[in-house]
Amino acid sequence: MIKNYLLIIWVCLYNYANAQQKNFVIPDSLSNKNYEYFSNNIRYEEKDSIKELLYAQSWLSKAKRENNFGQMALSYKALIYKNDKKLQLIYADSMLATAKRTTDIELIGSVYMTKGAVYYDRKEHIKALDNYLIADEYISKTNNHYLIYKAKYVIGLIKNHLGFYDEATALFQECIKYFKGKNDRAYLNSLHSLGLCYNRIGKYKLCSQINQTGLNEGLRFKNLEMEPYFIHSEGVNQYFKHNYSDAIKKLKVALPAVIHNKDFANETTAYFYIGKSYWAQELQEKALPYLKKIDDAFQKQKYIRPDLREAYEILIDYYQQRNNRELELYYVSTLLKVDQVLHKDFKYLSGKIHKEYDTKKLLQRQRNNEQYWTIVVCIIITIMTVVIAVLARRHYKNKRLFEELMNRKPETTQSLVSNNTSKENELDINPEVIASILKNLEKFERNKKYLEKDMTLAKMAALLNTNMKYASKIIARYRNKGTVDYISNLKIDHIIELLKNENKYRNYTNKALGEESGFGSTQNFTRAFNNRTGLSPTYFISKLRSQQHS
Template identity: 40%
Template sequence: MIQRTLVFITILFLCSEVLCQEKAVDSLCSHSFDQLYSHIEKYSGQKEVWPYLQAYLIKAKKSIEWDETVNAYHYILSELPDDQRMVYADSMIYAAEKSESNKVIGSAYLTKGILFYNRKNHTQALDNYVIANRYLSRVNDDYLKYKLKYNIGLIKYYLGFYNEAVSLFRECVNYFEQEDRRAYLNALHCLALSYNRLGKITESVTINDKAFQEARSLKRIKIMPYILQLKGVNLFYVSDYKDAIAAIKGVLPQIKKDGDFGNEAVGLFYIGRSYWELGEKQQAVSYFKNVDRIFLEKNYIRPDLRQNYELLIDYYKQQENLKMQLYYINRLLKVDKLMARDYRYLSAKIHKEYDTTRLIEAKNSIQKELEREKNNRIILVVVIVVLMICLGNFTYFHLNTNKRWKKNFEELMANKDKPRSALVKTSATKNLDINPEVVGQILRKLELFEKRRCFLKKDINASMLASGFQTNYKYLTKVIHFHREKNFTAYLNDLRVDYIITQLQSDAKLRLYTNSALADEAGFSTTQHFTKAFQKKAGMSPTFFINELNKSL
């Protein structure tokens, strides 16, 4: 009986927990996508992020905004462990295709390809990159195109087309240096790897040192083991075997901890090769066997690791151990069979589908360029006419706007001594369906809220205020709507704008502040929200108001 009671209590507790979580997510759905994203960024990597992710996805699905639904899945994927990502990736593809946007669909397939690549499934990765390229070749988004080039470069590197990989990674380095420092760092590292495989060790060392400095500057600790491992590999190629061993051994535990069995195999192989060159062949063999273990467990190998088996066969040949010699011959045959199958598919597909697409793009680009030259004069005339019309419209709009803002400023200054906060209705509150005593309590608390300037507190919302007033969200918003004649957001924004207007009129130092500083002073979370609220309330921009105020005083 006691056991049943305990089980019943446990079930009740779990149900109440689930209900509380569902209510929390439902309340978050009232937030804007920008607000939800700011919290997702804030709690990234923590369990607190999940209610905001769920709210973002639910809100996007309910409003049938497929672009935002795809964004929600992107954010969710970044928080999930590897083994759970593919299910959400399929949902992301479905939402992307519903959007009917080439950019969104291409980006989704690119993301799915990256997930496959991270799992060392290069065939599936390439299939998705090819599909992504079909869509992205139709859009004008250089960032996504270079991101695709970078990932195609990784496949080229894996296949052993190192010259082609260098060409792609160089392009990515040049582009991302100005656009995205993290992507620039990754491209630098891959360029250094490609130079190493080409035997251009001096270039590899130079680029890898650049990557190291960039990683330190960006505090990108996660990539450091891979940069230092390449440093160790480069040391091997300049015959500094002891330092190569020390460098790779120093970072191998972290690479293994990251679950990167591909780079773990590379590290083990070059430690083994270094011991081999030092004449410590028995020590070397133990590392070569670990490379084979990874192949056995993960079915992963790449061309530059093939020598691992040649050295094992050579070792056991010298030991006259026919059994082990035969064993590793069979292992090498299996390696060759796997590479022949995968590499034939990958190399044929990458040249046939990706490179052909690039040639067609180049052909179309040249044809368009010739057409542009043919019609250059006509286009120039049209452009000039359009610019003149646009300039005229802009001048008219600017003058008209200034005239309207000037009038609004004069009216505002004429009424500066009058209270700007909305009048409280004194009429009966029967239509509110709320106990008049409750309404009175809320109004008194609102007056204190305004008098004490509690509205300057950042990130305040109706739910928080209702909790502070010891009432509920529905009552509070109804009272504000009836007695202040506006919704909660407009009410809060107007109080803040009224406050900052009064402060600007009385404090000359405040007029030297930037819009960002003024937004912070007034309690707004972003400069954009502040300027938009100010213009809506005052009928002019904050900058115009300050300039006119300085002129009039």
């Protein structure tokens, strides 16, 4: 029933958004403006929000009138940031639909990133990550390195939020290396995020070093926007170093700027660690107001993180010791809601049955204790059953794919000139030219020219002694693949045969195997291997090794 109501609300909002746009008429003062004018005059500043909304609506009307899907996607993107949250997801869907009607993979990747940002703002972090990963698939095929590393950065943010700290650390380190000297603000953001990761994995000395580097670099760039965030990060870090007075001092210095930026997440984090620092100094009455602000944030914003959960445990213990049953049970019941949210978003909480705080003991004070724990146990058993089933299914699938791959015979190069006369007639190319190109294609495969790095259609056409159009058509017709997939599959097939037949390659890293097969990056190699075989290189090698020793 609830789903039906949500669907009705979504449809009403969608119709409302469409009706608004259909009834919109571009003002005379903007009727002759070009797309560049609209793009340059939308600066996403709150003080000009009504004016900028007018520009965004005019931009969209012009793009619709001229049937320009690329500009429609960009104008929808502007409308996302100029409307309230109820309409943002609707505009995001429209933005993505129009972008897909273009052939611009850079644009499609960019709008997936924007949609991920919408989900991130809605605190739907799993959906945000899904969209960021799709964005990365598109963007990685472009030459826009800034966008490539921007995608890495936002994926790092989500991974850090969900508790995948090691993966996030590696991504932020890559971003720092790329953005340094190219984009000051992106470089500072990456430093700040890396510092947060170091704190979460217990590398407090490294966190302090990164924070100090960020402060120094900000002064050098004369960019102080990130200064309060590095101070905030160091305040949290000092708490873990047990320097409680310094932690309180730094966090209180950072708070005004954080509050001014309406950054409730970092504001809440500051309150928590100020409260914890007072608590560690046995200043409970000073700590309580700050710890209670964690509940304020959860009630108003539904914001919570695993580390902030401890505020509820402290408050429950405090009111239990003072026999304040009303507040004790309030925080117990709220803690249950908090755990539901955390269980949904954070990967490791489903297995964290034994928490530092004995929630079960307090739950016995509630009327529905037995029913609650029956449900909890059922949920845990269901989750474990599903996990086991998924792992078993994946195991048998991987085993089957491995056996198929081991039995697969390498494709032999054969002349297709004489056997494809019917296909020749389908191409608008001279048969003699086709024969010549095919002969060169066989030579290309035989001499393994596909192993060269950065093998593009242009380079391949030169090797085939033809133009890109003919090369593309011949490959599509006679190899039944697009050029990118054709080259990628040849590279992967080459590596598969080396791994099957020569033991030394089984000791290579994915990076080394990627270089051996001519891929530009380890990520591209592992993605191509998985697309070709359905397996990861690591799994394939491990199975080869187990066969070798059996």
